[in-house]
Amino acid sequence: MVRFLYFAWVRERIGFGEERVILPEQVRTVAQCIQFLRSMDAKHDEALADPSLRVAVNQEYAQLETAITDHDEIAFFPPVSGG
Template sequence: MAVTVKFFASVREAVGASSETLVLPTSVTTVGELRAHLAARGDAWGQALGSPALRMACDQIMCGADSPVADGAEVAFFPPVTGG
């Protein structure tokens, strides 16, 4: 399953990327599992994605960690407050 992951504001700055497309292992089926998968990459990733206040969206709809991720989905991670 391939998904596009987008990072916004301080999350983008911390991980050094605004987006990426990746093929997920079969064990990753929810937004929360995707978050944990990315956080396991190391320090900057873990810190950026580890905040309990982190906001998540799947296909441009706000969601929780238990939301399923389908093939071709767009998942976004961003801090609770972003400015323009």
């Protein structure tokens, strides 16, 4: 079971900040994970469609091709900017 965390406007669009999901065996990369989550419902689809979205796997920045496994923590958040 994978733990998903949603921050800022991602959380607002989905409606909650955390969920645990059992992913199908064929979902093994961040890109496949996003595709699967978007297929769950309209809120996930809208929130995860933004190409500026950032992802961290186990608290480390991740790319779309990053491998995921059961028991990972995957966080979605908007780009971070500072000054």
